[in-house]
Amino acid sequence: MSPAVAPVRQLDAHCVDELRQAAQKILGEFGTSATSPVLLERVAERAGELGDALREHCRPVDTADGLFVLRGLPLDDEAIGPTPAGWANARDRGAVYDIALLLLATVMGNPLAWEGQQDGRFVHNIVPSPGHETAQTGASSSVLLSPHTEDAFHPGRAHLLMLGCMRNHDNIATTAAGIRKTRLADEDVDLLSRPVLPILPDDAYEVAQRFADQAPPPVPTLYASDEGMTMRFDPAYTPLDGADDDYRAAYHRLSEELARVSVAVSLSPGEVLVVDNDLVVHGRVPFQARYDGTDRWLKRASVRVPGRRTRPPAEAYEHGYGQAALEAHAS
Numbered sequence: 001m002s003p004a005v006a007p008v009r010q011l012d013a014h015c016v017d018e019l020r021q022a023a024q025k026i027l028g029e030f031g032t033s034a035t036s037p038v039l040l041e042r043v044a045e046r047a048g049e050l051g052d053a054l055r056e057h058c059r060p061v062d063t064a065d066g067l068f069v070l071r072g073l074p075l076d077d078e079a080i081g082p083t084p085a086g087w088a089n090a091r092d093r094g095a096v097y098d099i100a101l102l103l104l105a106t107v108m109g110n111p112l113a114w115e116g117q118q119d120g121r122f123v124h125n126i127v128p129s130p131g132h133e134t135a136q137t138g139a140s141s142s143v144l145l146s147p148h149t150e151d152a153f154h155p156g157r158a159h160l161l162m163l164g165c166m167r168n169h170d171n172i173a174t175t176a177a178g179i180r181k182t183r184l185a186d187e188d189v190d191l192l193s194r195p196v197l198p199i200l201p202d203d204a205y206e207v208a209q210r211f212a213d214q215a216p217p218p219v220p221t222l223y224a225s226d227e228g229m230t231m232r233f234d235p236a237y238t239p240l241d242g243a244d245d246d247y248r249a250a251y252h253r254l255s256e257e258l259a260r261v262s263v264a265v266s267l268s269p270g271e272v273l274v275v276d277n278d279l280v281v282h283g284r285v286p287f288q289a290r291y292d293g294t295d296r297w298l299k300r301a302s303v304r305v306p307g308r309r310t311r312p313p314a315e316a317y318e319h320g321y322g323q324a325a326l327e328a329h330a331s
């Protein structure tokens with residue numbers, strides 16, 4: 001694993017002021033960051049008024065790394081209060097950052113939420129949660145969160161994933177590995193471009209029972225889009241036993257390549273990591289949660305980018321296991 005070499009986009013004081021004022025005004029009006037249609041409408045309105053400099057910082061990912069870090073948002077460790085013990089306790093903690101993230105997400109595309117996740121909120125709190133230490137979800141801590149595409153099981157998954165850092169006293173690294181940094185044999189690319197195995201929903205969702213007896217759709221791991229190679233990868237939820245030896249070997253070589261090119265990004269408070277979810281898989285190194293209010297705390301937002309053609313058209317026919325994606329505004 002290499003140390004962070006993430007491209008940084010530094011926000012200047014003017015951009016920061018503009019964003020902060022817009023976020024505070026919306027929070028003042030609504031008194032909460034819980035997302036309602038009218039709040040999302042106001043966010044879209046205000047986002048439309050943000051200046052060109054901030055807009056430029058929110059331009060698409062433009063390097064093979066497939067990610068960047070927005071730096072410069074101020075964050076007062078005391079003022080944000082202790083790290084909540086689980087997302088359900090977080091409610092409006094750090095609400096102004098929820099809205100700042102939503103504003104940035106809206107400049108980048110359409111914010112995305114899930115009916116079945118964190119009460120349908122558009123900004124999630126990622127904190128270690130007692131009892132979930134070894135799960136393969138953002139609530140875990142003591143295990144390696146293995147590299148994955150966010151919401152890989154679903155055709156409505158995010159194009160961009162934003163992780164905003166509230167607290168990270170122990171410099172716990174987020175890992176990121178980009179498909180365009182890997183080197184794979186043509187035969188492996190060919191094999192992995194075939195729809196062979198499904199990707200099942202992760203533990204953070206309650207799978208709708210009516211899909212329990214339907215055949216899960218097999219999906220390609222790699223896709224050579226007009227914009228370059230993209231990936232849909234979540235080994236923890238991919239039943240590899242269902243593939244033949246050749247496919248499994250190619251999948252294994254892809255995993256090894258991703259491990260080779262993986263970088264460790266240790267976010268500081270106020271930094272926002274933006275990951276292209278079609279190019280990069282992300283994960284997290286293990287850590288020891290203390291549950292004393294000082295644990296790592298991230299905010300997560302997801303974005304759909306209208307008009308992107310980085311995925312196989314056949315995805316549109318997948319059932320998504322009955323999970324409903326909610327987009328802030330129809331594209």
Ligand SMILES: [Fe+2]
Nearest residue numbers: 148149150282
């Ligand atoms: Fe994730």
